[in-house]
Amino acid sequence: MLAFAAAAAEKYALVGKPAPDLVARGLDGENVRVSEHRGEIVVVSFWSGRCNTCREQLAALDRIAKTYASAGLTVIGVNLDDDIVRAEKFARTSDVQFPLLISAPANTGRDYAVDRVPMLVVVDRSGVLRAAHREFRARDEATYVRELRAFLNE
Amino acid sequence: MPTPTKPMAVKLLVRAVAWLALAASAVPAFAQDPQAAPATSAADATAPPADAATPAPAGASIVGTPQGTEATSPAAEPAPGEPPADTRALDETVQDLKKDVVDLNKELFVLEEELLFPANTQVAVFVSMDIGEFFALDSLTLKIDNKEVANYLYTPREAEALLKGGVHRVYLGNLKVGEHQLVAFFEGKGPNERDYKRGANLKFEKGVGAKYLELKITDRQRKGQPEFSIKDWE
Numbered sequence: 001m002l003a004f005a006a007a008a009a010e011k012y013a014l015v016g017k018p019a020p021d022l023v024a025r026g027l028d029g030e031n032v033r034v035s036e037h038r039g040e041i042v043v044v045s046f047w048s049g050r051c052n053t054c055r056e057q058l059a060a061l062d063r064i065a066k067t068y069a070s071a072g073l074t075v076i077g078v079n080l081d082d083d084i085v086r087a088e089k090f091a092r093t094s095d096v097q098f099p100l101l102i103s104a105p106a107n108t109g110r111d112y113a114v115d116r117v118p119m120l121v122v123v124d125r126s127g128v129l130r131a132a133h134r135e136f137r138a139r140d141e142a143t144y145v146r147e148l149r150a151f152l153n154e
Numbered sequence: 155m156p157t158p159t160k161p162m163a164v165k166l167l168v169r170a171v172a173w174l175a176l177a178a179s180a181v182p183a184f185a186q187d188p189q190a191a192p193a194t195s196a197a198d199a200t201a202p203p204a205d206a207a208t209p210a211p212a213g214a215s216i217v218g219t220p221q222g223t224e225a226t227s228p229a230a231e232p233a234p235g236e237p238p239a240d241t242r243a244l245d246e247t248v249q250d251l252k253k254d255v256v257d258l259n260k261e262l263f264v265l266e267e268e269l270l271f272p273a274n275t276q277v278a279v280f281v282s283m284d285i286g287e288f289f290a291l292d293s294l295t296l297k298i299d300n301k302e303v304a305n306y307l308y309t310p311r312e313a314e315a316l317l318k319g320g321v322h323r324v325y326l327g328n329l330k331v332g333e334h335q336l337v338a339f340f341e342g343k344g345p346n347e348r349d350y351k352r353g354a355n356l357k358f359e360k361g362v363g364a365k366y367l368e369l370k371i372t373d374r375q376r377k378g379q380p381e382f383s384i385k386d387w388e
């Protein structure tokens with residue numbers, strides 16, 4: 001019973017709803033807006049400079065992004081730390097090609113109901129939030145690929 | 155712009171219900187026999203390679219195409235490479251339906267905006283940019299009567315759209331009749347790629363009609379500097 005309740009709590013309430021817009025400055029100084037990628041499948045990964053698993057997840061997403069970018073996949077990493085210096089240091093040592101946004105607005109975590117990191121959400125071509133994944137294990141990469149292929153195929 | 159009258163709202167609602175009913179009757183036509191669709195299509199050739207760590211399920215395709223459903227109606231005898239006539243007609247109906255839904259959505263949006271921001275209290279602030287040789291806009295903060303009402307980060311695409319003549323409505327709100335003050339802070343890259351922050355302010359009188367204000371960024375060629383001004387559209 002407790003397990004069932006815990007599983008229910010794991011559900012993500014925003015699935016099926018329009019993704020909240022998000023704009024923040026990237027590491028390279030350019031601003032990136034999620035809604036500008038309407039028409040593409042967008043993966044938004046929320047990360048923290050204190051989290052080692054985030055680094056693994058970002059690396060996995062980078063591999064996926066390189067493979068599926070031509071099919072219309074965009075990956076955006078969003079930092080949720082207050083400590084900008086630590087976030088920048090983390091981002092500069094992460095060898096990923098997709099934009100890592102550093103100074104996300106304070107309401108970002110609340111808008112996307114981020115309750116732990118790493119966490120990622122998938123936004124479909126029409127801007128609807130379709131899936132969410134909390135935490136990351138090595139085998140999750142295959143799950144992401146399977147799910148994203150299905151969304152790209154729609 | 156249509157006046158938001160009660161009969162119009164009723165008319166829109168009736169139309170919405172009618173289209174929803176029509177859409178509901180059209181949906182089963184799409185739902186029939188999904189198994190009959192072939193698992194692969196010509197578009198497979200353009201699909202990116204599957205990740206080495208995750209072999210794709212047999213017959214799965216990355217980008218599905220509508221042509222994949224052609225095999226579902228063998229009785230229509232279509233010409234090679236063309237969908238059957240009944241599918242075409244259905245497709246046209248769906249396209250018409252989509253267009254009507256978009257039109258209806260647009261009308262409802264206008265109606266909603268007129269209800270939320272009536273003309274007698276409405277204040278809108280627009281941003282425009284001319285040339286932009288000396289300034290690359292990055293963000294804008296707006297304060298009305300010393301209260302921050304908008305903070306907008308511009309992406310390179312948005313800044314480019316402004317340079318091409320686009321006008322961005324950065325704020326839409328309500329203000330009571332009387333005197334108010336608008337302060338705008340512009341941030342970006344100035345001459346020689348230096349960080350640049352400037353402000354502009356305007357005291358304006360809000361009357362009984364809607365108020366439109368324009369934040370203009372122009373280049374002052376003689377000084378080699380950008381210029382920021384606020385224009386009150388009477």
